[in-house]
Amino acid sequence: MFDIITDSACDLTQEMIHQLGLTVVPFYVSIDGQTYLKEGQEMAVRDFYQFMVDRPDILPKTSLPSLEDFERVFREKAKEGRDVLCLCFTGKMSGGVGSARNARELVLEDYPDAVIEVVDTGAATVSEAATVENAAAMRAAGCTLAETLTWLNGTRPTNQIFFTVGNLDYLIKGGRIGKVTGRAANLLNVKPMIHFADGEIFSGGMARGRQKSMEKAIEQLLGYLAERNADPDDYRILVGYGYDVDEGRRFWMQLRAALRAKYPASECDVEMLQIGxxxxxxTGPHALGVGVMRKWKSPIQ
Incomplete structure (x- = not known):
C-alpha cells in the first residue's frame, strides 16, 4: 500500500479527495498581486471566479507550492514509513514538480530508505484528475507502487483535453497569443479551440460562436476515440467548466448525448469538475471542455 499526494491543479472536489484518500498540496492564488492564499483552502475557487467576473480589468495570479510545502508532507510520510506516489501538474507550465523533486532529495538525506516517487503527469485540471483517479483505483485493487508507475507512464500519451474559452483576453494578457490576432478574433466572435497534450497547449482550430465551439470540442473528442477505434467505456472522460455551472451541465448533457448516439452499447460515464x-x-472564467485518458481496469474484470 502507498499514499498518493497531488497538487490542487487536479481540481478534484474536497469530497472526492476524502473518498480517494489523497493528500493535496495547494497552489497559491492572489487577486491583489501581494497576498497569496492556498487554493481551495484559504480561497474558494468559486470566490476566485467571482472576482474574475466582477473585475475583468485585473489579472489574478497563481504561485506554485514551495519546496517547504512538499517537504513537510514528504517528511511526515517518511516518519510513518509510508511509501509515496506524488502526482504533479505538468512541468511544462509550472515549476511545482521541481519543488517536489527538490523536497524529495532533502527528505531522503534524513530518511534514505524512504520511497518517494515524484511524477510529472504532463497533465492539468481534468486530465490530472483522471491520472490521480487511475492511481487511486490501482492502489485500491492492490497494485504495487511500481506497477502503478509503469501503467501511468505507459498511458500518459492518452491523456488530453479539448477545450475553448469565452474570449482571448486572458490569453492576450498572459502573453500566450498576440494582441492584434486576439483582438481581431474577439471582434469577429471567433472562439479559439485549444488542445492540451503532452503537458502543453496547442491550437485546436477556431469556431464561430460559443455553441459551435462546444460542438467542436465534442467532435474533437469523438475524433480522438475514432482514431483509436476505442470503446469510450475504456476511458475516463471528464467535463471541465469554469464560472458558469449551468453551462457546464448543458455541455455535459450534450456530450453524453453525442456519445450515446455514436456508442449505443456504451455506458458513457462522464464526470464533471470545475476548473481551478x-x-x-x-484561460479566463469561461473555459469549457472535455478531458480524456485511458481508464485502468483490473485484469480480473
Missing part, C-alpha cells in the same frame, strides 16, 4: 484557479488565470 491554476488554469483559470490563463
Amino acid at each position: 484557479a491554476t488554469i483559470a488565470v490563463h
